[in-house]
Amino acid sequence: MAPDSQPKISVAIIGGGIAGLALGAGLKKKAHVDFHIYESIPAYKDVGAGLALHMNAIKAMALIGPEVRQAYFDKALEMGEEDQVMSTEVILAQGPHQGELVAELGKAKGRKTVARSDLLDGLLELVPKERITFGKRLESIEESEDGVRIKFKDGSDVTVDCMIGADGIHSATRSYILGPDHPATAPKNHDGWQIYRTMVSADYARQHINPKWTQTVPILLGPRGHVNCIPLNKGTRLSAGVAVRGAKFTASGEAPPLDPELYKDYSEDAQRIVRMVARDTSASWEGADHDHAPTYYRGRVAMMGDAAHASMPFAGNGAAQALEDAAVLDHLFSRLTTPSAAHIEAAFAAYDTTRRPRSQAVVDLARKFGRVYAYAEEGMHEDPARMKQFFGGAAAFTNNADLGRQNEDAMKLFEAAVQSGEEGASVQAEDAVEIV
Numbered sequence: 001m002a003p004d005s006q007p008k009i010s011v012a013i014i015g016g017g018i019a020g021l022a023l024g025a026g027l028k029k030k031a032h033v034d035f036h037i038y039e040s041i042p043a044y045k046d047v048g049a050g051l052a053l054h055m056n057a058i059k060a061m062a063l064i065g066p067e068v069r070q071a072y073f074d075k076a077l078e079m080g081e082e083d084q085v086m087s088t089e090v091i092l093a094q095g096p097h098q099g100e101l102v103a104e105l106g107k108a109k110g111r112k113t114v115a116r117s118d119l120l121d122g123l124l125e126l127v128p129k130e131r132i133t134f135g136k137r138l139e140s141i142e143e144s145e146d147g148v149r150i151k152f153k154d155g156s157d158v159t160v161d162c163m164i165g166a167d168g169i170h171s172a173t174r175s176y177i178l179g180p181d182h183p184a185t186a187p188k189n190h191d192g193w194q195i196y197r198t199m200v201s202a203d204y205a206r207q208h209i210n211p212k213w214t215q216t217v218p219i220l221l222g223p224r225g226h227v228n229c230i231p232l233n234k235g236t237r238l239s240a241g242v243a244v245r246g247a248k249f250t251a252s253g254e255a256p257p258l259d260p261e262l263y264k265d266y267s268e269d270a271q272r273i274v275r276m277v278a279r280d281t282s283a284s285w286e287g288a289d290h291d292h293a294p295t296y297y298r299g300r301v302a303m304m305g306d307a308a309h310a311s312m313p314f315a316g317n318g319a320a321q322a323l324e325d326a327a328v329l330d331h332l333f334s335r336l337t338t339p340s341a342a343h344i345e346a347a348f349a350a351y352d353t354t355r356r357p358r359s360q361a362v363v364d365l366a367r368k369f370g371r372v373y374a375y376a377e378e379g380m381h382e383d384p385a386r387m388k389q390f391f392g393g394a395a396a397f398t399n400n401a402d403l404g405r406q407n408e409d410a411m412k413l414f415e416a417a418v419q420s421g422e423e424g425a426s427v428q429a430e431d432a433v434e435i436v
């Protein structure tokens with residue numbers, strides 16, 4: 001911790017989503033950090049549907065603090081009945097292996113789901129009210145010797161020692177760091193994904209689909225789209241969807257209506273969900289993700305979460321990666337105790353080196369999940385054993401990572417950079433004395 005006489009480091013976090021709030025929950029425990037979160041919307045909306053956080057997300061939350069992990073558990077719904085161990089069940093819904101279970105994700109740990117808005121509420125309770133301002137939209141960033149000057153849409157501005165953009169997939173921070181015309185700046189929908197989605201009460205769903213799928217997460221696969229349900233709000237509501245790859249968008253970018261007739265060769269369970277979704281697709285959206293950014297920082301401005309590495313939702317690990325980012329940045333700020341530009345840049349470089357390869361591998365993995373779900377991965381659907389192997393390997397990669405080690409790897413890089421900078425500075429000072 002910095003001595004009282006030492007100036008605090010001022011940090012602006014742009015965006016109060018899962019990434020920004022989780023980082024804020026960690027930074028509030030660091031007396032030498034003076035942070036503020038600026039969120040563009042006036043209040044949270046129920047977007048992004050439901051999340052099933054994987055083990056790496058839980059581990060990352062625990063590294064930031066037990067209260068962060070607890071905030072999730074307080075809001076999450078355990079899938080299934082009390083005496084049942086439930087999981088995400090990936091099942092082939094079409095073709096010769098129809099009905100075959102190819103993955104059960106999260107079974108060992110007792111799978112939980114949470115509405116994004118509930119998780120945000122839980123995290124928000126951990127951030128002091130005076131540290132977050134709603135209705136503040138970042139418009140531009142300027143860096144100078146005095147620091148980072150951030151201008152907001154309402155005409156106000158603030159100058160800070162450093163800024164972290166947690167401003168989501170359409171990030172203005174990303175545009176500043178990479179440049180507005182960089183090929184990786186704008187999100188893309190390479191595989192033409194359209195995600196038809198509906199939100200219904202659990203009571204309504206139980207009348208229309210197999211009631212089992214109102215208590216656990218099914219992912220029912222087939223070549224014209226995969227079908228999925230996720231229970232929300234402590235089991236009172238259900239988000240159900242059909243994700244279609246290669247959707248035929250009109251010239252003006254509109255997706256065709258969801259046609260249940262196209263799913264006649266899917267399992268009855270899957271067809272019933274498709275019919276329920278087709279009744280009201282008003283919660284639908286077009287999929288997109290980010291091509292790999294060559295860096296996650298520029299000077300004293302960094303990006304995290306979906307701003308840095310938005311992925312398709314199919315691997316269910318976007319929020320988990322945002323939380324891993326928050327864990328690493330929070331850890332670096334425990335030793336980043338001076339507002340020196342060199343030290344801030346060293347910390348951001350360590351974060352970039354540590355987090356970029358893994359988070360970008362998850363972007364690639366999520367794309368591959370999409371292709372596997374759509375039977376578009378070289379005959380994999382004809383070989384369920386191969387499919388099982390793929391899902392097992394993917395789960396091991398995302399869940400079994402040693403995140404304590406990831407934090408320490410970042411810290412070692414930061415400390416080595418600071419030390420070599422100081423040695424460099426002292427050599428220069430000695431040289432200067434000799435010249436005099």
Ligand SMILES: Cc1cc2nc3c(=O)[nH]c(=O)nc-3n(C[C@H](O)[C@H](O)[C@H](O)COP(=O)(O)OP(=O)(O)OC[C@H]3O[C@@H](n4cnc5c(N)ncnc54)[C@H](O)[C@@H]3O)c2cc1C
Nearest residue numbers: 015017018019040052138167168305306316317318319320
């Ligand atoms: C349908 C769906 C299902 C998913 N399921 C899972 C899952 O099961 N497990 C999982 O781990 N992940 C899942 N994800 C991914 C996960 O939701 C995201 O990765 C995660 O929410 C990213 O958090 P974030 O804070 O980085 O970005 P966001 O949640 O997008 O937050 C960004 C915030 O920044 C604000 N903002 C934007 N621009 C500005 C600006 N200029 N100035 C100020 N503020 C700004 C926004 O209002 C927003 O509040 C899913 C995503 C979707 C869409």
